[in-house]
Amino acid sequence: MEQRHLGRTGLRVSRIGLGTLTWGRDTDEHDAADLLKTFWDAGGTLVDTANVYGDGEAEYLLGRLMDGLVPRRDLVISTKAGSVPDPDRRFDCSRGHLLSALDASLARLGTDYVDVWHVHAYDPATPLEETLQALDIAVASGRVRYAGVSNFCGWQLAKAATWQLAAPGARTRLASTQMEYSLLQRGVEREVLPAALDLGIGMLPSSPLGRGVLTGKYRGDATPADSRGASEHLAPFVAPYLDDTASRIVDAVTTAADGLAVTALQVALAWVRDRPGVTAPIVGARTAQQLTAALSVEALSLPDEICRALDDVSAPVHRYPDHDWSTL
Numbered sequence: 001m002e003q004r005h006l007g008r009t010g011l012r013v014s015r016i017g018l019g020t021l022t023w024g025r026d027t028d029e030h031d032a033a034d035l036l037k038t039f040w041d042a043g044g045t046l047v048d049t050a051n052v053y054g055d056g057e058a059e060y061l062l063g064r065l066m067d068g069l070v071p072r073r074d075l076v077i078s079t080k081a082g083s084v085p086d087p088d089r090r091f092d093c094s095r096g097h098l099l100s101a102l103d104a105s106l107a108r109l110g111t112d113y114v115d116v117w118h119v120h121a122y123d124p125a126t127p128l129e130e131t132l133q134a135l136d137i138a139v140a141s142g143r144v145r146y147a148g149v150s151n152f153c154g155w156q157l158a159k160a161a162t163w164q165l166a167a168p169g170a171r172t173r174l175a176s177t178q179m180e181y182s183l184l185q186r187g188v189e190r191e192v193l194p195a196a197l198d199l200g201i202g203m204l205p206s207s208p209l210g211r212g213v214l215t216g217k218y219r220g221d222a223t224p225a226d227s228r229g230a231s232e233h234l235a236p237f238v239a240p241y242l243d244d245t246a247s248r249i250v251d252a253v254t255t256a257a258d259g260l261a262v263t264a265l266q267v268a269l270a271w272v273r274d275r276p277g278v279t280a281p282i283v284g285a286r287t288a289q290q291l292t293a294a295l296s297v298e299a300l301s302l303p304d305e306i307c308r309a310l311d312d313v314s315a316p317v318h319r320y321p322d323h324d325w326s327t328l
Contacts, residue, residue: 001043001298004279007175008200011115011146013076015273016295017046017204019284024057027286032061033069034288040070042295048178048204048282050080050120051105063110072111078204079105080150080178082120082131093123098134102143117144118178121151128156132163132171139172148176148201154191161199176202176279182272183249183314184210184241190318197277205272208281209294213241214268216254252313256306269297271310 003012018039023032036047049058059079066072081101082093102117117138119131138144149160157177164171177196179188181203188203196203209215218238250264257264272281285291302310 001045001295003045005202006116006146006279007196007202008173009146009175009202011076011175013046013280014044015280016044016269016297017048017078017280017282018044018291019206019282020047020049020058020062021053021284022058022286023049023061024054029061029064031287033065035285035291036062036065036070038288038291039295040074042292042298044295045074046076046078046204046280046282048078050083050118051101051108052080052083052085052120055085056104056108059105059108063108067110076115077109077111078116078118078148078176078178079109079114080118080120081105082123089125091121091123091125093119093121093126093131093134095130095134095137098131099137102134102138106143113143113145116146116148116176118148118150118176119152122149122153122156128160129163132160135164136170136172146175147172148174148178148204150178152177152192154195157192157201158195158199161195161201165199174199174201176204178204178206178282180207181205181275181278181281182208182210183214183253183268183310184246186314186316189316190322193275193277202279203275203277204279205281208272208283209265209268210241210246210250211238213238213246214250214253214264216250216257216264218242219247219250219254249310249314252310256302256310260300260302260306262300263293265293266297266300267302267306267310269294270300270302271307273297274301274307 001014084092135147257267
């Protein structure tokens with residue numbers, strides 16, 4: 001699998017990442033082992049997790065598999081901290097909480113360090129400089145090699161990255177940002193992606209297949225029994241992308257796939273993988289067969305005319321101030 005630099009850093013990662021959102025909950029150890037082995041055999045290196053996935057079980061599973069199945073040195077492990085199971089405070093990005101969460105993640109993963117550590121979301125109750133200092137401490141201590149953020153909007157990302165760049169050598173520059181990005185969700189193109197491109201921050205798209213909808217499995221009001229849309233706890237996650245707008249985009253993806261003699265999954269994934277500023281989409285497959293289908297996109301590059309057609313049919317409405325007011 002082709003490798004790409006993560007933002008403006010020397011770290012290289014596979015241009016498709018493996019997600020572990022369902023590990024320890026819907027994905028057991030046997031299936032997780034099949035997924036990781038399939039990914040590794042294909043040349044994949046970037047594995048993304050978080051301390052809250054499966055209430056910590058995802059990290060624990062990954063640690064067990066690294067202990068005997070796949071060598072730690074062959075993987076680039078990305079995890080996150082900051083989300084908390086508190087209905088009154090969804091995120092705690094205080095320095096104390098983040099560093100404690102990092103130590104707990106390392107223990108579950110059974111490793112001395114993680115390659116990339118992300119702040120899971122912006123915490124308005126904590127000064128941003130305190131949150132960012134936790135990243136600096138983690139890198140300086142050797143527990144983290146590279147740092148990033150997740151779910152930061154444009155001004156939050158720009159503020160955080162600029163703060164880090166203001167003291168070169170003393171602060172850790174942001175290497176990456178993880179955001180939802182697909183043909184069904186192009187909101188990052190408004191401000192986040194331009195900021196990331198300008199600041200040298202690599203984009204790691206989550207849900208690059210539109211939460212599974214872009215595979216075409218939900219066309220015609222169909223909901224496969226083994227799909228996320230049929231899952232009690234994941235159905236609300238899929239539902240926002242089952243509207244008429246999404247249906248038109250899925251139809252266009254399917255038409256393009258038919259014309260290229262490939263699958264809708266391959267078209268949707270190739271589109272987001274090759275967008276400017278993107279380093280590696282994170283794919284969360286349920287089975288090794290699904291993952292193999294996603295990894296087959298390595299051989300596909302979409303023709304320019306197909307990309308333009310998909311751009312047009314999925315174009316978000318961005319007007320003032322994104323465009324010159326005199327053209328409106």
